[in-house]
Amino acid sequence: MSNVTDILRIDGLKTRFFTDNGQVNAVEDLDVRIEDGEVFGIVGESGSGKSVMALSIIDLIERPGRITDGEIWFRAPDIADELVETDAVDGDYVDLRAMSPEQRGLLRGSRFSMIFQDPMSSFNPSITVGEQIAEAVEAQRRARSNPRSLDAKSQHYGLTDYLLGGVLSSKRYVSEPSLDRAIELLELVGIPDPAERAEEYPHEYSGGMLQRAMIAQALAGEPDVLIADEPTTALDVTIQAQVLDLLAELQTETGMTILLITHNLGVVARMCDRVGVMYAGEIVERGTLGDVFDNPVHPYTQGLLGSIPDLQGVAERLQPIEGNVPSLLDHEMPDRCYFADRCPKAMEECLEHPPELAVNDRGQHATRCYLAETEYTAAKALPTDYFGATEAPAEADTAPEEPTATDGGDHQ
Amino acid sequence: MSDVHQPLVKVDGLEKYFWENDSLLDRLLGEDPIAVRAVDGVSFDIREGETLGLVGESGCGKSTTGETLLRLQEPTGGAVEFEGNNVYDLEGKDLTAFRREAQVVFQDPFSSLDPRMTIGRIVQQPLDVHEVGSKAERRERVRDLLERVGLAAEHADRYPHEFSGGQRQRIGIARALALEPEFIVLDEPTSALDVSVQAQVLNLLDDLQADFGLTYLLISHDLSVIRHVCDRVAVMYLGEIVEIGPSEEIFGEPKHPYTKALLESVPRASTDERDRERETISGDVPSPRDPPSGCRFRTRCPEVIPPDDLEIDQSEYRAIMTLRQRVEQRAISLETVGDEDRRVDDDGEFVVENVDAFVADVKAQILETTLPPREDEAVTEALAPLAEENWDTAAERLEERYGSVCERANPDLGGGTHPAACHLVSAPGDSRSDG
Ligand SMILES: Nc1ncnc2c1ncn2[C@@H]1O[C@H](COP(=O)(O)OP(=O)(O)O)[C@@H](O)[C@H]1O
Numbered sequence: 001m002s003n004v005t006d007i008l009r010i011d012g013l014k015t016r017f018f019t020d021n022g023q024v025n026a027v028e029d030l031d032v033r034i035e036d037g038e039v040f041g042i043v044g045e046s047g048s049g050k051s052v053m054a055l056s057i058i059d060l061i062e063r064p065g066r067i068t069d070g071e072i073w074f075r076a077p078d079i080a081d082e083l084v085e086t087d088a089v090d091g092d093y094v095d096l097r098a099m100s101p102e103q104r105g106l107l108r109g110s111r112f113s114m115i116f117q118d119p120m121s122s123f124n125p126s127i128t129v130g131e132q133i134a135e136a137v138e139a140q141r142r143a144r145s146n147p148r149s150l151d152a153k154s155q156h157y158g159l160t161d162y163l164l165g166g167v168l169s170s171k172r173y174v175s176e177p178s179l180d181r182a183i184e185l186l187e188l189v190g191i192p193d194p195a196e197r198a199e200e201y202p203h204e205y206s207g208g209m210l211q212r213a214m215i216a217q218a219l220a221g222e223p224d225v226l227i228a229d230e231p232t233t234a235l236d237v238t239i240q241a242q243v244l245d246l247l248a249e250l251q252t253e254t255g256m257t258i259l260l261i262t263h264n265l266g267v268v269a270r271m272c273d274r275v276g277v278m279y280a281g282e283i284v285e286r287g288t289l290g291d292v293f294d295n296p297v298h299p300y301t302q303g304l305l306g307s308i309p310d311l312q313g314v315a316e317r318l319q320p321i322e323g324n325v326p327s328l329l330d331h332e333m334p335d336r337c338y339f340a341d342r343c344p345k346a347m348e349e350c351l352e353h354p355p356e357l358a359v360n361d362r363g364q365h366a367t368r369c370y371l372a373e374t375e376y377t378a379a380k381a382l383p384t385d386y387f388g389a390t391e392a393p394a395e396a397d398t399a400p401e402e403p404t405a406t407d408g409g410d411h412q
Numbered sequence: 413m414s415d416v417h418q419p420l421v422k423v424d425g426l427e428k429y430f431w432e433n434d435s436l437l438d439r440l441l442g443e444d445p446i447a448v449r450a451v452d453g454v455s456f457d458i459r460e461g462e463t464l465g466l467v468g469e470s471g472c473g474k475s476t477t478g479e480t481l482l483r484l485q486e487p488t489g490g491a492v493e494f495e496g497n498n499v500y501d502l503e504g505k506d507l508t509a510f511r512r513e514a515q516v517v518f519q520d521p522f523s524s525l526d527p528r529m530t531i532g533r534i535v536q537q538p539l540d541v542h543e544v545g546s547k548a549e550r551r552e553r554v555r556d557l558l559e560r561v562g563l564a565a566e567h568a569d570r571y572p573h574e575f576s577g578g579q580r581q582r583i584g585i586a587r588a589l590a591l592e593p594e595f596i597v598l599d600e601p602t603s604a605l606d607v608s609v610q611a612q613v614l615n616l617l618d619d620l621q622a623d624f625g626l627t628y629l630l631i632s633h634d635l636s637v638i639r640h641v642c643d644r645v646a647v648m649y650l651g652e653i654v655e656i657g658p659s660e661e662i663f664g665e666p667k668h669p670y671t672k673a674l675l676e677s678v679p680r681a682s683t684d685e686r687d688r689e690r691e692t693i694s695g696d697v698p699s700p701r702d703p704p705s706g707c708r709f710r711t712r713c714p715e716v717i718p719p720d721d722l723e724i725d726q727s728e729y730r731a732i733m734t735l736r737q738r739v740e741q742r743a744i745s746l747e748t749v750g751d752e753d754r755r756v757d758d759d760g761e762f763v764v765e766n767v768d769a770f771v772a773d774v775k776a777q778i779l780e781t782t783l784p785p786r787e788d789e790a791v792t793e794a795l796a797p798l799a800e801e802n803w804d805t806a807a808e809r810l811e812e813r814y815g816s817v818c819e820r821a822n823p824d825l826g827g828g829t830h831p832a833a834c835h836l837v838s839a840p841g842d843s844r845s846d847g
């Protein structure tokens with residue numbers, strides 16, 4: 001085993017949505033380890049389960065969704081000490097799923113923070129940006145000043161805070177020091193004239209500035225892990241470059257771990273140490289950036305890389321992946337490789353769902369594809385029309401149109 | 413060469429302004445309408461059979477240009493010639509003919525198709541409107557079109573919601589093709605699609621162009637798509653075209669500092685991306701309600717031109733120009749600068765006790781770099797009036813020493829095969845003065 005420390009270990013995570021159309025397997029048996037202080041990229045097309053995975057980690061899955069299985073081990077020796085002798089503890093790690101919702105709620109902001117694609121929707125339009133960030137500062141201060149942060153009293157605080165947050169948020173009192181700290185945070189994320197801007201409302205900010213403000217808010221509790229879900233997708237390229245530089249700088253300064261979710265392979269290449277490729281709720285290939293970009297094994301990864309037009313490139317014909325994104329409805333997910341119906345190398349063995357297989361013995365590069373171990377030969381190939389015509393109306397659309405908790409593939 | 417590629421579309425000084433504060437109530441209240449200069453005098457040709465790309469960041473006027481040149485919106489000024497006729501003068505039969513020849517495909521395959529119509533009817537609609545052929549012929553044509561764009565003829569009876577994003581975009585393309593147009597404006601046709609599906613649609617558009625000899629105007633914010641598809645590219649910034657030329661030149665030897673910045677900003681999907689040194693440009697795109705004087709890119713331009721007699725590093729000059737903007741916009745919170753050097757007196761007035769320390773604090777807060785002694789002295793002197801909240805004097809002093817040609821004159825695009833609207837590129841004297 002390597003001597004780097006994992007900050008997060010996810011084992012067999014399953015998150016499902018129980019909709020009128022049936023059960024949606026948004027995250028399916030997902031295993032992943034995130035190292036302390038790295039930038040880990042999750043890449044995949046819309047609907048592949050990236051956002052649901054992120055929301056599962058910070059316990060923000062809402063009905064009709066539910067985590068139905070799996071463990072999320074988070075490295076937190078101090079909490080482990082407090083919870084010792086329970087099932088929720090393994091050495092320095094605690095299983096977030098075995099903790100009470102109140103206990104988990106307290107980790108939000110102080111240990112985990114999340115930023116989203118659309119900052120407008122995560123700010124309250126009728127409160128100044130400064131006050132909202134100050135509120136986050138205050139919440140963290142109170143949580144931290146309570147030495148026994150996991151006892152019943154603080155759970156009570158958590159609940160009241162939640163209730164007040166919903167009902168009375170515009171009336172909340174924020175103290176002078178919290179406001180000062182908010183201004184400092186705005187300055188830290190590169191907002192010019194932060195004292196003035198703190199008094200403005202979200203709609204007075206440009207998209208890029210509001211994205212910075214959301215980052216400031218996420219940093220209020222000095223989190224160990226920042227989950228960034230498509231943080232630059234709504235931004236223009238010159239602003240995207242600024243925000244990526246900011247995230248990289250903050251990461252270097254604070255040493256926090258970043259889980260960066262994006263559909264943009266260029267963003268992954270710029271930012272990430274390691275990367276996982278998601279397809280149909282699974283990580284189908286993972287490894288270092290070099291493993292995945294230079295030696296991809298899974299035909300889906302290869303297809304993804306082959307379909308982006310090259311900025312430098314000569315006008316060769318693009319190599320699209322044929323067919324459509326798959327349905328995640330349980331009754332439409334056959335027990336085979338979920339990519340088989342689009343895979344140019346589908347073989348007989350692919351009709352059995354592949355486990356994750358190591359690509360080499362260095363331990364980083366793995367894929368859910370038999371090609372990690374077998375050579376493809378035409379002799380084993382499935383007949384081309386095995387799965388029927390590819391251009392049938394998309395089954396993908398049986399999934400709900402606009403899932404509230406996610407971007408639903410609506411990136412630009 | 414140039415004979416073969418006669419311009420099919422000639423855009424000349426096209427302007428489209430939108431007006432804010434222009435309601436009856438505003439006029440009764442005596443509010444002045446504010447012009448939003450979405451498209452502010454653009455000129456370019458689109459040659460027969462080519463794909464011209466129009467690229468730029470959101471809000472720079474790409475879509476408005478596309479819609480106005482199709483006369484889906486009336487222009488504020490300028491002219492567009494299609495096959496030699498001014499589009500805005502067309503009436504009756506000629507206008508109908510133009511509407512057949514020039515089509516559009518929109519970005520959003522989810523909202524641009526009527527959910528209550530079968531896709532057969534959607535594709536057939538233009539044929540019905542223009543009364544092309546008999547009923548049976550129209551139906552036959554719809555089946556052909558669906559197959560041509562990679563769908564099945566049997567799909568004609570289904571509804572849009574039964575199709576994925578990529579398939580809906582194919583339906584939109586089939587509809588645009590129905591009347592056998594010469595010219596199609598493709599407005600972000602793949603921006604809502606995932607990359608793998610985007611590749612399918614781009615390949616399809618490529619095949620259709622070859623088969624039917626189509627001319628495209630491709631509007632996109634995605635430089636990789638533009639690079640892949642276009643013969644020539646026009647780069648827009650704040651309602652103007654800042655550079656236009658053959659694709660290989662725009663991407664290989666960009667001339668305009670904005671084009672360079674755009675290209676630099678795109679993260680490449682390769683493992684050496686992490687080590688690629690790139691300069692990002694700071695700041696946001698200014699509002700088209702009140703665009704900067706002179707060159708519109710000057711508020712962010714890393715190459716903004718210093719006065720001849722000033723000896724200064726480019727990055728230092730850029731930092732001073734950014735400081736000037738902050739002073740001109742009064743965007744420095746003086747009350748929060750420093751701590752010890754100012755206080756609020758009994759009347760609540762803000763008083764600076766130690767001007768030198770105060771100015772030093774302003775500089776520390778705003779200037780991104782340390783200046784050479786001579787410039788530091790000049791800037792310090794210029795900023796001193798801020799201690800009395802005298803913004804105008806500070807701004808004037810700074811302008812006097814640091815004013816740039818880039819803020820006084822808007823560079824012309826000029827002619828030739830690859831012009832760029834920048835004082836560094838065009839010969840001196842090529843500029844239009846500001847109105
Ligand atoms: N609130 C919800 N209700 C029902 N289904 C949902 C909800 N949120 C997400 N899903 C489904 O989960 C799947 C994965 O979605 P998501 O994680 O948003 O993918 P990504 O972030 O990769 O685009 C999709 O099929 C989506 O429709």
Ligand code: SF4
Nearest residue numbers: 337340343350369370
């Ligand atoms: S397991 Fe088989 S079908 Fe699936 S990606 Fe690998 S080769 Fe293709």
Ligand code: SF4
Nearest residue numbers: 707710713818834835
């Ligand atoms: S004219 Fe001046 S400000 Fe504009 S792009 Fe050229 S150098 Fe930059």
Ligand SMILES: [Mg+2]
Nearest residue numbers: 050051406407
């Ligand atoms: Mg998402």
